[in-house]
Amino acid sequence: MASTVTELDRVVIRFAGDSGDGMQLTGDRFTQEAAVFGNDLSTLPNFPAEIRAPQGTIPGVSSFQLHFANYDILTPGDRPDVLVAMNPAALKANLADLPRGATIIVDTHDFTRRNLDKVGYDANPLEDDSLAEFAVHALDLTGLSVEAVKEFGLSRKDAARSKNMFALGLVSWLYGRDVAGSEEHLAAKFAGRPTIRDANVAALRAGWNFGETTETFAVSYVVKPAPVAAGRYRNITGNTALSYGLVAAGELSGLPVLLGAYPITPASDILHELSKHKNFGIATFQAEDEIAAIGAAVGASFAGTLGVTATSGPGVALKSEAMGLAVMTELPLVVVDVQRGGPSTGLPTKTEQSDLLQALHGRNGESPMPVIAAQSPTDCFAAAIEAARIAITYRTPVMLLSDGYLANGSEPWAIPDVAGLPRIEPGFATEPNHDKGDGTTDFWPYLRDVETLARPWAVPGTPGLEHRIGGLEKAGTVETGHGNISYDPDNHDRMVRLRQEKVRRIADSLPPLEVDDPSGEAEVLVIGWGSTYGPIGAACRRVRAAGHRVAQVHLRHLNPFPNDLGEILRRYDRVVCPEMNLGQLSRLLRAEYLVDVRPITTVRGLPFGAEALSADLLAHVTETPEPTA
Amino acid sequence: MASTVTELDRVVIRFAGDSGDGMQLTGDRFTQEAAVFGNDLSTLPNFPAEIRAPQGTIPGVSSFQLHFANYDILTPGDRPDVLVAMNPAALKANLADLPRGATIIVDTHDFTRRNLDKVGYDANPLEDDSLAEFAVHALDLTGLSVEAVKEFGLSRKDAARSKNMFALGLVSWLYGRDVAGSEEHLAAKFAGRPTIRDANVAALRAGWNFGETTETFAVSYVVKPAPVAAGRYRNITGNTALSYGLVAAGELSGLPVLLGAYPITPASDILHELSKHKNFGIATFQAEDEIAAIGAAVGASFAGTLGVTATSGPGVALKSEAMGLAVMTELPLVVVDVQRGGPSTGLPTKTEQSDLLQALHGRNGESPMPVIAAQSPTDCFAAAIEAARIAITYRTPVMLLSDGYLANGSEPWAIPDVAGLPRIEPGFATEPNHDKGDGTTDFWPYLRDVETLARPWAVPGTPGLEHRIGGLEKAGTVETGHGNISYDPDNHDRMVRLRQEKVRRIADSLPPLEVDDPSGEAEVLVIGWGSTYGPIGAACRRVRAAGHRVAQVHLRHLNPFPNDLGEILRRYDRVVCPEMNLGQLSRLLRAEYLVDVRPITTVRGLPFGAEALSADLLAHVTETPEPTA
Amino acid sequence: MTTVDLPAPTLTAKDFSSDQEVRWCPGCGDYAVLKAVQSFLPDLGLRRENIVFVSGIGCSSRFPYYLDTYGMHSIHGRAPSIATGIATAREDLSVWVVTGDGDALSIGGNHLIHALRRNVNMTILLFNNRIYGLTKGQYSPTSEVGKVTKSTPVGSLDHPFNPVSLALGAEATFVARTIDSDRKHLTAVLAAAAAHRGTSLVEIYQNCPIFNDGAFEDLKGPRAAQRLVRLEPGLEVTVDGRTWQHDPTEISPTRQFALSRMDEAEAVPIGVFRQVERPTYDDLTRSQAADAVADRGRGRLQDLLDSGDTWTVPGPSATPDPTDFQEEPCPS
Amino acid sequence: MTTVDLPAPTLTAKDFSSDQEVRWCPGCGDYAVLKAVQSFLPDLGLRRENIVFVSGIGCSSRFPYYLDTYGMHSIHGRAPSIATGIATAREDLSVWVVTGDGDALSIGGNHLIHALRRNVNMTILLFNNRIYGLTKGQYSPTSEVGKVTKSTPVGSLDHPFNPVSLALGAEATFVARTIDSDRKHLTAVLAAAAAHRGTSLVEIYQNCPIFNDGAFEDLKGPRAAQRLVRLEPGLEVTVDGRTWQHDPTEISPTRQFALSRMDEAEAVPIGVFRQVERPTYDDLTRSQAADAVADRGRGRLQDLLDSGDTWTVPGPSATPDPTDFQEEPCPS
Numbered sequence A, B: 001m002a003s004t005v006t007e008l009d010r011v012v013i014r015f016a017g018d019s020g021d022g023m024q025l026t027g028d029r030f031t032q033e034a035a036v037f038g039n040d041l042s043t044l045p046n047f048p049a050e051i052r053a054p055q056g057t058i059p060g061v062s063s064f065q066l067h068f069a070n071y072d073i074l075t076p077g078d079r080p081d082v083l084v085a086m087n088p089a090a091l092k093a094n095l096a097d098l099p100r101g102a103t104i105i106v107d108t109h110d111f112t113r114r115n116l117d118k119v120g121y122d123a124n125p126l127e128d129d130s131l132a133e134f135a136v137h138a139l140d141l142t143g144l145s146v147e148a149v150k151e152f153g154l155s156r157k158d159a160a161r162s163k164n165m166f167a168l169g170l171v172s173w174l175y176g177r178d179v180a181g182s183e184e185h186l187a188a189k190f191a192g193r194p195t196i197r198d199a200n201v202a203a204l205r206a207g208w209n210f211g212e213t214t215e216t217f218a219v220s221y222v223v224k225p226a227p228v229a230a231g232r233y234r235n236i237t238g239n240t241a242l243s244y245g246l247v248a249a250g251e252l253s254g255l256p257v258l259l260g261a262y263p264i265t266p267a268s269d270i271l272h273e274l275s276k277h278k279n280f281g282i283a284t285f286q287a288e289d290e291i292a293a294i295g296a297a298v299g300a301s302f303a304g305t306l307g308v309t310a311t312s313g314p315g316v317a318l319k320s321e322a323m324g325l326a327v328m329t330e331l332p333l334v335v336v337d338v339q340r341g342g343p344s345t346g347l348p349t350k351t352e353q354s355d356l357l358q359a360l361h362g363r364n365g366e367s368p369m370p371v372i373a374a375q376s377p378t379d380c381f382a383a384a385i386e387a388a389r390i391a392i393t394y395r396t397p398v399m400l401l402s403d404g405y406l407a408n409g410s411e412p413w414a415i416p417d418v419a420g421l422p423r424i425e426p427g428f429a430t431e432p433n434h435d436k437g438d439g440t441t442d443f444w445p446y447l448r449d450v451e452t453l454a455r456p457w458a459v460p461g462t463p464g465l466e467h468r469i470g471g472l473e474k475a476g477t478v479e480t481g482h483g484n485i486s487y488d489p490d491n492h493d494r495m496v497r498l499r500q501e502k503v504r505r506i507a508d509s510l511p512p513l514e515v516d517d518p519s520g521e522a523e524v525l526v527i528g529w530g531s532t533y534g535p536i537g538a539a540c541r542r543v544r545a546a547g548h549r550v551a552q553v554h555l556r557h558l559n560p561f562p563n564d565l566g567e568i569l570r571r572y573d574r575v576v577c578p579e580m581n582l583g584q585l586s587r588l589l590r591a592e593y594l595v596d597v598r599p600i601t602t603v604r605g606l607p608f609g610a611e612a613l614s615a616d617l618l619a620h621v622t623e624t625p626e627p628t629a
Numbered sequence C, D: 001m002t003t004v005d006l007p008a009p010t011l012t013a014k015d016f017s018s019d020q021e022v023r024w025c026p027g028c029g030d031y032a033v034l035k036a037v038q039s040f041l042p043d044l045g046l047r048r049e050n051i052v053f054v055s056g057i058g059c060s061s062r063f064p065y066y067l068d069t070y071g072m073h074s075i076h077g078r079a080p081s082i083a084t085g086i087a088t089a090r091e092d093l094s095v096w097v098v099t100g101d102g103d104a105l106s107i108g109g110n111h112l113i114h115a116l117r118r119n120v121n122m123t124i125l126l127f128n129n130r131i132y133g134l135t136k137g138q139y140s141p142t143s144e145v146g147k148v149t150k151s152t153p154v155g156s157l158d159h160p161f162n163p164v165s166l167a168l169g170a171e172a173t174f175v176a177r178t179i180d181s182d183r184k185h186l187t188a189v190l191a192a193a194a195a196h197r198g199t200s201l202v203e204i205y206q207n208c209p210i211f212n213d214g215a216f217e218d219l220k221g222p223r224a225a226q227r228l229v230r231l232e233p234g235l236e237v238t239v240d241g242r243t244w245q246h247d248p249t250e251i252s253p254t255r256q257f258a259l260s261r262m263d264e265a266e267a268v269p270i271g272v273f274r275q276v277e278r279p280t281y282d283d284l285t286r287s288q289a290a291d292a293v294a295d296r297g298r299g300r301l302q303d304l305l306d307s308g309d310t311w312t313v314p315g316p317s318a319t320p321d322p323t324d325f326q327e328e329p330c331p332s
């Protein structure tokens, strides 16, 4: 029984163990407990690249980090306050990330000579003073778990596997969390295997009781609920939110959705998720490759469905040619790129923002495509709907950028009221649109809306609108919309500019940008896009807390840029752009606005740490301004 | 017999007829005559997109334009002084390009009602006054040809096919050209078919004699030889020059060459040409698609051959992922992109410069690749050697940009002396390069040259250097070159920057840029890249001839930019960049140097006309400068 | 074949001709096939608007422009994927793919074999002229070994595919072969292919007078009788010394495959090699969707969003000013 | 197989093990294959440096890292193309491709069938676990219909490929099948494949204990005897009621194809289905090059540049100042 309960604003905890140790489940459950309790939170799972790297090795370590707080937080946290390490590899792989004074809960069971050797520990770190600067709780979690479940007659191996639930119980106790939800979860999950269920529940309870009854921990903690708006919440990852956004786009437009996809990390879960929702008129097609996947999506769009394809960078590269076809045929299409570490196969399980320029320019010819990005796991929902809105309204393929961090990271989501979501109007063509001048009419597939420049979407099955489209240049301007192949030089010039202008006009449909500048007097603007939203926001808070002024603006639309962006950039003495690449947005902004945007870049396969980033920002904020002429 | 011989500086002539009329051959032969005579020249063939569009239709017109002069010229000319039109379609398709006063030689034979209807001529233009402003010579060329060859007993159809040679003879007479070379050519070409040979020669002579003996033409012309450097010359197209450059690269480096290619217009001729030179150690592999083509080239490079792949824009799109592999494995590779009208299938037979941004950015992740461009048909030779030099020296894939205009256009080429060409050193690794510290050595495939950052190229078959490379991130910095897979965040950051820096260092090997500024006092700089070299040069001459100052610089290297480029750009008050796209180089320069580069763009599938471009330049040159603060 | 019955309008070949000028070379075999298809389409008894032609790139791939139906002239080799999307999205359409030997078997080979094994509802017309026409005459994956072309000046080296064998090895349910010059046979094969539910592959020998003239000359005119074997159900055939009665509906493809190897000897079989029933990918997709609705009801978006572990925060509570907080001590 | 004879060093399995830690899941069938290959490689009698392993992406495609030969872990599905380049460039190398059922038959299907018809010198080891391992368990083109996986929660719909049938339909010259659990059989098949000049395809049934455990359980242990047919030349086999003696060297693939359909019934054949001689693409390429040199001599660059219609401009002549000229009257 703990003598003291200390109140904290925030805690970062990391569960780490072998891939087989169930750390992702432990993290998920603790996240759920924190969420239900009312904390704000943000998570960062970290998987090994191998399916099952050899047991006990560094590459085999799987971890899950959770940041929870009594206020609204923006990142999964830089450095864990608490590390739960299930074996020597987990300890070694994560130690460097811990701040001095951090708490380490370690399962001593696997600290055998053999396991220590595997990871290159000459001496047992639990026995020398290498962990002196941390608060270490070395416990035989495995042994305690086996003991706790012995009544169920499991094999030793199966019994030992309940150690993750023991750890969950212990940590739950430490932060005063209720394990009832997790018990229910286990009951549901192992409904068909009662022994396993009961053993897991027993281990969970034993862990909690261990904290409560032994005097191992002198202090337990409480992190009060965060003040959040009333409503119904759930925890959600970016890939799930993005999938739900696609389901919503189908419902809001009244269109069936066809996802053509070829599995690839970290995008596969979108295929997995959508394949569960066939009763929403969603079809999923696992294609033979990425090209066939987008091909099927283009075909589906031609047939009056919302075609979607989801992949990661290497898959986008393969889809380049087919995206060009969608640009040329002006068909609605959503291409999701869940970015990962590149180039080539790169670092498949890590995050990066390095496909922005590929998204904009990775096609032959002048092939303009709108590009938008999601900024947080929950925002993936709205971003998917926005991608569909643009695709359907403007009859264009749209690239929706997410990344590995958003994809697998989670945070609480205020579940939207469906009634409040905006409808999307497919506006199918239903009758001939062109007067032949001889009293009869016919259908011109490229006769455009004079405002949006969108062409009509005439779906097979509609009588009288039979037409042919294709990848060759055609006469398809506002005046000459018959869409027949044209090799006329002037027509081509007009068409190239027209396709560009159509995309540009999307900007006219966007709301003004929101610049976050509490002081109203910042001289430095920090601009970002995509998943850096949280870290940039957290870093700005720190800079402000240190007494400096800084403004933040974050872009959802990367092509076209919002109409007011140039004006905003020019308003500041200095513009800084943190990115998880070598400065791709910076280049685009410099080219477009001739503003000396300064990049801050990291390409480590990990999100920016708020601490390091705030130091970088501070350098820019406090730098003496150059003399202006 | 002509009464007068007038001397001219330059003539632009266009031969136009049905695809089956042999206009390309006629143009080629006349080009050769002009070349041998010593004129400078430049050509622009224009093929229909169809193999054989229906006879007599506008889409079926094939034309060949030749500009020849007594001074060094830079373009195939804007507007023909002389049009040879073999049928109504050829007349109609080309009329708009003629300046007032131009000469039209037209074959009346096909001006039947049926043929006039096919192209929408209500009245016969030869019979009304619609051609009043031109000097029209309406001749029954077909009839005359049939008559000329009747002794050979050909079918009427075959006899009529000799009309292109009749026309060639006539035009040769008109410009005082000798037809002996063409006679030899026909003799060789139809060696196996003597009747055809003799008929063609007879038609050719009959055409010449027709000019000489009838009084149809009151004036004949002479265009004196251009003063050119002594030496041996030949006429060459860009695709042939590029192919020869690749053969030369093999010879200069001592490497066999393997071209992996999948046919695509306008790049196929590189495959065709190289397939003829098997006795140079050149292997050509016609692959099942563009991906397999680059795959084989990558494999060949791994095996110690110079791997090359040649394609056009849509093919580059498909090769994106594999180029990333070459970036990651750091293997030498030349990727040739003969650009054509896009996006998608676009305008396959037309020219465009719209793949520049794709070349730079069309890959997932931070995937830097050197990009260079050829500036004229003959320059394709040197450009190919330079691409190979960079690829081999820096162990990197290189993108070599050509375009449809360079590919098929031709000009006289001062044949280089092979002895004067620079050698390229493959510098294969032959022995272990890393001291293990225990007295033994091993081979580290990513242990770099500290200067170029190039990694060793160790070829299978070399004992002791066995190693594995791949698309995953590896530890391959200057310090840690073992190249094992690494998921370490800091290593990845270092590697991404290192690959970028390796490409940047190529700039250190480049000579200073040459700025053409005869006055030395220009305030406006015109910058270009690729095939706009000729038109920009011609336009600058005009601007200067009109009494204005303008400087010109032309880029071979698009990535990295030459080290002195920024300084040069900043030297001028105004920088203008003409491009056959929507301003792709402009964007790159603006982003890199924050200089307000002004684009002049045309996307008509045709090169800039010198006349129109000079007007555009003049507007920039004479514009009042903005007040500087 | 589409399963959705719509009142059959009375249409003629002319109704299926678009206003676009046909632009193949004079004498190209594609003309004959176009005519045959235009004449045959009315027999389908379908409305024009329920027919979609998708093609790749190549001379033959211009086909859709000439038909007054819905159509897409897509990119090289990808037509089967696009058609898969169309067929999966819509059960009421009759989906046709037009492709060449390069389009289907070179760059598009993978999509073709996957469409065949999936058995998606579409009829694939493979115009085999054993050459790349549009790019002006390079050898193709069906060109004979030793073929001299622009890209193989001393002869091609690779053994060609036999499209029928390949299709049978790829689990096809319907495979046939016909020839441009025999309108009646062509039409009969088209009818059988269109009637088949699933992926039908029809190889059409097509003459390219410009780049590969006479490739099938042997199979035309007087010699045709000896060189062609016109497959019919029940026809007695002999291959490798074994004789049997041809049965395209036989489930095992082994004897049909044997037939496809006949050309290695003397005679070239044309007609339907194989025609077996197997559920189609798109029908199965639709029935999984129907089952999902039957089991769980039509999805309700709000329910989906509300699913999983949710919690409710009661009563409105002011969101505090985020600048009041900082996540860790400030670095400076 | 390489034709270039080099003094055969005496090597052991250990010489072929690299210093990299093997990182498959415990119990993965890939371990057994790796061991078998490492033990077999010395039998090739080749130097390590003359062996190249190329793989695509997938669990199995990690293979090259574990062999102390030259190797490339390339990109998904493209290993056969890369190997084609290597084999065409170099006659002295023994080229191996390691690939999975997804890598080879899904994204890489086209390269596979083209390699087979071209008959490029390489040995392809296709690790068929009937699942996508590396991406954590989606169904593959060899998964049985109705397979419940992450991407097919109510069962997959598509009819799988039979890799042996597909290869035979694609004009393969060498096709075999073996299984991870039978080291002896595996090694024998590897030996036959390596001895074959041309493209050898070896399908290896491989258990993935994590995502598709027991897929081949039936073919192991006591039941194996009834379920497996071990093909040997001369073995009497019966398919579809017809009996013959198996002959892998028979030129016509029809009976070998029939054998490949056996698994539809009761028994699964393993061993060599087909092994016929046909000139290889890479050898032919080299002989065309040799012929060219024999006919025309080794090319001389200067002669090439000087070829065609050339002319000579005599004596040096000053180049005039280009600004003296203008091409047409100035517009302003």
Ligand SMILES: Cc1ncc(C[n+]2csc(CCOP(=O)(O)OP(=O)(O)O)c2C)c(N)n1
Binding pocket: A321, B262, B263, B264, B265, B290, B314, B315, B318, B345, C057, C058, C059, C060, C061, C076, C099, C100, C101, C102, C103, C104, C127, C129, C131, C132, C133, C134, C135, C140
């Ligand atoms: C990605 C891509 N690669 C190459 C081409 C060039 N190309 C167009 S059609 C074609 C082959 C045509 O042959 P085939 O399919 O047999 O059709 P045919 O013209 O003979 O009817 C090629 C290589 C292209 N359009 N796109």
Ligand SMILES: Cc1ncc(C[n+]2csc(CCOP(=O)(O)OP(=O)(O)O)c2C)c(N)n1
Binding pocket: A262, A263, A264, A265, A290, A314, A315, A318, A345, B321, D057, D058, D059, D060, D061, D076, D099, D100, D101, D102, D103, D104, D127, D129, D131, D132, D133, D134, D135, D140
């Ligand atoms: C272009 C591309 N698409 C998708 C992927 C993701 N991916 C990697 S391996 C793989 C399939 C693996 O299955 P298989 O080939 O059967 O190999 P296994 O892991 O089962 O050995 C996929 C889809 C990728 N790496 N690259």
Ligand code: SF4
Binding pocket: B051, B052, C023, C024, C025, C027, C028, C029, C030, C059, C060, C129, C133, C134, C207, C208, C209, C210, C211
């Ligand atoms: S090139 Fe051949 S296939 Fe193409 S249109 Fe002409 S004749 Fe037909």
Ligand code: SF4
Binding pocket: A051, A052, D023, D024, D025, D027, D028, D029, D030, D059, D060, D129, D133, D134, D207, D208, D209, D210, D211
């Ligand atoms: S996932 Fe399956 S195939 Fe991959 S390593 Fe693990 S057991 Fe082997």
Ligand SMILES: [Mg+2]
Binding pocket: C058, C100, C101, C102, C127, C128, C129, C130, C131, C132, C133, C140
């Ligand atoms: Mg063809």
Ligand SMILES: [Mg+2]
Binding pocket: D058, D100, D101, D102, D127, D128, D129, D130, D131, D132, D133, D140
């Ligand atoms: Mg597999």
